[in-house]
Amino acid sequence: MIASQLPALQVVIPLLGAAVAALTRRSAIAWGIALAVSWTMPLISGALLLQVLTSGPITYSLGGWNPPWGIEYRIDLLNGFVLVLVSLIGAVIIPYARASVEQEIPQGRGAWFYTMYLLCLCGLLGIAITADAFNAFVFLEVSSLSTYVLIALGRDRRALLAAYQYLILGTIGATFYVIGVGLLYTMTGTLNLADIAGRLSEVENARPVLAALAFLTVGISLKLALFPLHVWLPNAYAYAPSAATAFLAATATKVAVYLLIRFFFTVFGVIFVFKTLPVSPIFLALSLAAMFGASIVAVFQNDVKRMLAYSSVAQIGYITLGIALANQDGLTGGIVHLFNHAITKGALFLVMGAVLFRTGSVKLEDLAGLAKRMPISMGAFVVAGLSIIGTPGTAGFISKWYLALGALERGDWWLVFLLVGSSVISIIYIGRVVEATWFRPAGKLASGAREPPRSMLIPALILVAATVYFGFDTTLTVGVAEKAAAALLEGIR
Amino acid sequence: MVLLTLMAIITIGVVRVRSLFAVVILGGIYSFLMASVMIVLDAVDVAMTEASVGAGISTVLMLGALYLTKTEEAAPTHTPFVPLFVAAGTAAALIYATVDLPSFGLADNPIHTHVAPRYLDYSVEETGVPNVVTSVLASYRGFDTLGEATVIFTAGIGVLLLLKGRRRIKPGPKRRRIRR
């Protein structure tokens, strides 16, 4: 009986956890609740993915009302994969959060921090799991509002500004999304994604549908920080508390990417989006602009968290590149990179959080010679950095390999050169940090530092280990992504 | 139509006026007009909510925030080209879309024929609630409403996290007593 209720529990447990955590108001108890909840999540999502792999997509009618009248949860390979990713990251970061929250969040508010964290987790899982366009909006807002708060809790006063800017842009994005859904609803009379897809074929090419596609794309792109719409991201990631940055960088944009894939491939259909409309070249151009533009900006950053944030924008470019390629290998690469980038960037931000914890700064000049005092952390940074660059033997290589295959499949060999070129730029910015920490004499701040407590070190090392592991054993990542991509592309063949 | 025209005039007012108090009050009037429009369009529940939230709570919160900040807006310093471009682009897309939307108010539009009739036909039988808005809100799409309550919960705790606490510039004696 429990097994059939898993889809609802996936979202409801974090919600209940958040409410209880808010009631207790003790930081330690709230942390315990968050720990219990976030460690249950991977079990549920793992069970769900396993079930999907063995017996096909799962559907669940909330309230017992059948779709399209009620809200439906629907889990297939793609969102099963995303659920596993989000819940895993959520589980890894919670143990880490304890020490860093104690230091960064004012006393007496720790419980509410965990409440926000759980709500954000709940919102992200809710977006990923639902099969209802409007329900996705509601949970998008749950995750967004909690994200704004998490960012605003950063110690620097500029965190407030970053949160405000994100609030404005995020709300514009969400409102665009609502307009898009409204237009679709007016044309089809339904909100269930599969139902919309079925009924759209009758009215395809009608102007409101085209406009709906445009509004949805712009709205979701704001959330996923696609290149010209990424302005909120660097500040937000740079000033948010460390645990929040790592969590958001690894999950929030990824879930938005998932939503975009869902709308492009499942709702509007591959043929309509990629054959009839010039979506592919536009996304290709924007992805390339992100890969190069943001990477180059990253090279000139002195705040390492900011540098990594710009690098995130660039890496999101790789994922959208996979979407733009819209063929088997390209899309596989995009989906795999969703996962690989999440664990890699999560690891990097966790390491930087540890550095901030010990030294109080993540400015490049303050980090000089830090590797002598924190060799394990900085070693972890090097390994995860290699994965960002895409060195063979790391997870980053796998996704770039598939992206390159996808580009070749289309005959666009020049894209392969650009992929390599963008990786070269990432060597420069990762290299700057490595050079400063390993090869320079220790500065004033660095000489007083030491390794972070084990509760912070181990989560970072787990993620680093994962980036190496998934660089060799790709059965989970590529295996699932390949099947998911094949399912998404079904319409095209 | 008259109401909408009034709303348009108010919007222009909001753009032009620089006193933030006036802007907030205009916003309240706007919400009341919106509520009236909603009644005309048969959305009584929405009208009630918009009146109480848009004209009531929002205005109170805005005024409260203004009390804590400033009441005059600085003169705009940028040239308004980029915003105008953004606005024009959005307007173009919207007008492009609305021209082909199903005609206003016809009963055989897809929106009225597909999902909605079932709610109207079976609400009383299945849920015992004659106000279909309530039954859809709380039962058929009850999970959305749970999400809505969660959004409120998030905002509530978020505001408390941001505003309640010790990091104040001038800790007044009044507040001390209240905490704990």
Next chain:
Amino acid sequence: MRLDVIFRVAVKIMVPFILMFALYVQFHGDFGPGGGFQAGVIAAAMVILYAIIFGLETAKRLVPPRLVEMMIPLGVLIYAGVGVACMLMGGNYLDYSVLAHDPAHGQEYGILLVETGVLITVAGTMTAIFYALAGRGR
């Protein structure tokens, strides 16, 4: 706040009526416009009105911030809890039909309960936000 007798007396008289109106909106939501959210806003408006006339301190004695802050998660907990109860009784999440022998009755109970949850969260949140803004001082 200045001692404004007329206002004070008027508000004193109005407060119970506003509260009654909120409850009316809450429980009449099945038949007319209204429901938990609107009722919550009205209840919060009552507290705000009271605070404006009698001062924040008096209002806080009447409705302590501690209580208000507990109400916020409590409402959500009730709502989500109803869903879990449905699950335990063999239905899907939020499937109120299993709450009573007759599905329609179950639905009615369920709707009433979740609307109460919404009322509590909304009233709590709105009051808490008002307290937070008003208590901050310039």
Next chain:
Amino acid sequence: MFVFTDIIAHYNQWVTVFLMVAGLYIVVARGNMVKKLVGLSLFQTSVYLLYISAGKILGGTPPIIEAGREVYSNPLPHVLILTAIVVGVATLALGLALVVRINEAFGTIEEDEIFAEDAE
């Protein structure tokens, strides 16, 4: 092919579009943070019109079942918009809280002034 009746027919839609876009314009163009939030809520509020007007049936009545009524307007958009209003006010509250904190931290709520201060 623009005859007068067309203009009448589309007038409401165009005004709606104008309202939305004006809200968006305020958000993007203005540097004052409170005004931006007002613009944002105007933008959100006008989107409600898009949904509700789609749900109206001419000659219909509010969707409360009563004997003797036959045509009801569509209840589903009303439900969605109720949710959207709530989301809107939640966002507004959070935004205002942020503005208050920003004012305390920076002493101003004009974006330009803050950026100028930061640039130093």
